Amino acid sequence: MRAKDFRTNTIFKMDGNFYRVTEAATIQQPRLAAFVRAKIKNLETGAVQEKRFNTDDVFPNVDMTRKEMQFSYEDGGLFYFMDLQTCDLVPVNRDMCEEALKYNTGANEINFMFEFADGKLLNIAPPTFVALTVTETEPAVAGDTARSAMKNAKLESGLVIKVPMFVSNGDRVKVDTRDGTYEERA
Numbered sequence: 001m002r003a004k005d006f007r008t009n010t011i012f013k014m015d016g017n018f019y020r021v022t023e024a025a026t027i028q029q030p031r032l033a034a035f036v037r038a039k040i041k042n043l044e045t046g047a048v049q050e051k052r053f054n055t056d057d058v059f060p061n062v063d064m065t066r067k068e069m070q071f072s073y074e075d076g077g078l079f080y081f082m083d084l085q086t087c088d089l090v091p092v093n094r095d096m097c098e099e100a101l102k103y104n105t106g107a108n109e110i111n112f113m114f115e116f117a118d119g120k121l122l123n124i125a126p127p128t129f130v131a132l133t134v135t136e137t138e139p140a141v142a143g144d145t146a147r148s149a150m151k152n153a154k155l156e157s158g159l160v161i162k163v164p165m166f167v168s169n170g171d172r173v174k175v176d177t178r179d180g181t182y183e184e185r186a
Helices: 094-101
Strands: 010-016 017-027 037-040 050-053 064-074 078-083 091-095 109-115 119-126 129-137 151-157 161-166 172-178 181-185
Touching: 017 119, 078 094, 091 094, 091 119, 094 119, 151 172, 161 172, 161 181
Parallel strands: none
Antiparallel strands: 010 017, 017 037, 037 050, 064 078, 064 109, 078 091, 109 119, 129 151, 129 172, 151 161, 172 181
16 A cells, blocks of 8 residues: 555554554645655554655555444443444444444444454444434524525534534434535435
């Protein structure tokens, strides 16, 4: 894998540690070589750092296996997820699953990615799109719906996003979990 291929949620190995890309941008300056500015999170320690890579930097491929799991319950800071195939419970620390739980209602399946060789948990990610119910939002004001005005809406998972003015309480909306934005009514 090359640094120029970094995207959000890309997992790579560097200096013996696994990292997940949280943000990446290729920067091209006049008369200079292009580079990749990335914000990366160490999957062992949780430390986040911003790093600059040459576009041709090469990293070894990470062989991963994916399992779909469902949130079961929380107990003392540990979150327990059930493997949908074996019904085994897997305990996970809050910092590892916090991002995925923003989009979870309890019924959603969450993708767990393990390193293929030793079964080490590398990443937890929600599905790319989820449908959530709006629990709180302001009513639309006459005249505001003509243009693309947006308003805040609180969803059933507790997440607050911007939605168009025509969305009201009780509506189900489709949310893109890659950037937390409204897509359409569900």
